[in-house]
């Protein structure tokens with residue numbers, strides 16, 4: 449695996465590897481990225497459930513009796529025209545907003561009034577439409593901070609530099625490095641987030657969300673501003689994340705990407721769920737076509 453030397457610099461050995469060594473190395477990285485997460489539900493069972501969720505902002509009903517489940521191990525697309533309530537769904541799942549009525553359940557347990565950091569600990573992580581990184585921190589530090597949400601050592605332990613804290617710190621750095629490699633930006637680990645190219649910043653957001661070892665990873669328009677080649681790479685990364693055992697919920701405006709990468713799609717319109725099915729079914733669904741009528745494919749969602 450790529451390692452830190454004593455000065456904290458990066459020693460990248462990957463470039464000199466044989467194809468066999470590289471495959472073995474990639475398997476090691478994938479292993480480090482997905483340590484044993486304790487997930488109670490089996491693959492294919494409902495991991496997170498939105499149960500009849502209504503969310504009002506004053507007189508505006510952003511979500512209106514929305515019900516759907518996300519199954520463990522799937523890539524679920526959440527689409528709908530602008531203002532349909534997609535981001536509000538994310539916000540309801542991650543504790544930013546409380547449903548006016550209805551429930552969000554993770555592994556069958558209601559999230560109820562759990563605060564945001566608690567929901568992160570329980571296993572729901574997200575990225576944002578507008579990138580939110582610590583600009584002055586390095587890429588590596590951004591990921592280590594993300595992992596901190598799961599750290600067991602107390603602040604006192606850190607101050608006293610207890611051996612366990614030291615050990616955890618080292619583990620956190622190694623895992624963060626593996627995460628950067630996994631998303632394909634390890635070569636810029638030591639650069640400040642603000643100096644990274646835009647595509648790298650988006651990937652860094654994903655690495656940081658994965659650092660919390662989520663059961664569910666929610667990606668909010670991860671391809672915004674990407675060119676076609678970058679979109680292809682992102683699709684490959686999302687598939688790789690799922691292959692590593694994660695469950696993914698994806699909000700995305702680009703129909704080609706959504707249709708190409710998801711197993712199932714839920715469609716919202718004016719806060720209501722209007723369809724839920726396989727990509728091929730959604731593409732043919734008259735209610736969905738009507739919702740998007742007049743909107744060219746590439747601009748839709």
Ligand SMILES: Nc1ncnc2c1ncn2[C@@H]1O[C@H](COP(=O)(O)OP(=O)(O)OP(=O)(O)O)[C@@H](O)[C@H]1O
Nearest residue numbers: 505508510528529530531532533534535536537749
């Ligand atoms: N904090 C808020 N206060 C008031 N209204 C809000 C708030 N957040 C969202 N809304 C409204 O709720 C509705 C749903 O918004 P939401 O952002 O969830 O839609 P969206 O499907 O994610 O849209 P887009 O594709 O444009 O991001 C919109 O009418 C929006 O203006």
